Amino acid sequence: MKNKRQEAILEIISKYDIETQETLLDKLKSKGYDVTQATVSRDIRELELIKVSSKDGGYKYAAREKEDQRPNAKYMNIMRETVVSIDYANNLIVIKTFSGMAQAAAAAIDALFGDEILGTIAGDDTIFAAVHTMTSAQIIVRQIKESMGIV
Numbered sequence: 001m002k003n004k005r006q007e008a009i010l011e012i013i014s015k016y017d018i019e020t021q022e023t024l025l026d027k028l029k030s031k032g033y034d035v036t037q038a039t040v041s042r043d044i045r046e047l048e049l050i051k052v053s054s055k056d057g058g059y060k061y062a063a064r065e066k067e068d069q070r071p072n073a074k075y076m077n078i079m080r081e082t083v084v085s086i087d088y089a090n091n092l093i094v095i096k097t098f099s100g101m102a103q104a105a106a107a108a109i110d111a112l113f114g115d116e117i118l119g120t121i122a123g124d125d126t127i128f129a130a131v132h133t134m135t136s137a138q139i140i141v142r143q144i145k146e147s148m149g150i151v
Helices: 002-015 021-030 037-046 069-082 102-113 134-148
Strands: 050-053 059-062 083-089 092-097 117-122 126-131
Touching: 002 021, 002 037, 002 059, 021 037, 069 083, 069 102, 069 134, 083 134, 092 102, 092 134, 102 117, 102 126, 102 134, 126 134
Parallel strands: none
Antiparallel strands: 050 059, 083 092, 092 126, 117 126
């Protein structure tokens, strides 16, 4: 129920300029949600809604920019600044970095490709990343190269 209610909140704030919790509460009730102001307040906090300027000069609730987009840019920047070369052998990806930068690059790789990579081992200037298959290794290497402008 909570997830559906929070989805409804996101839908409402995307369609209407909602300035107050009371207005949001009314919209939710009109959609059939029997909620209290305290529940709406808690949902706003959990959804990390923010107030932004509206067209009429007032303020309205809005969803915060996806958090995972900003860190991805940071991680890609780490990759661009540290990686010297990348290649694969079977299901093992080998990444060479500038001296002392392998740990940072490995952390970035884990953050960016955590679901696809079984694990990474980083030394001073070399990272080994294990994946399930050679095809996975090819895809990840290509994605990293493309994002770094190497291809």
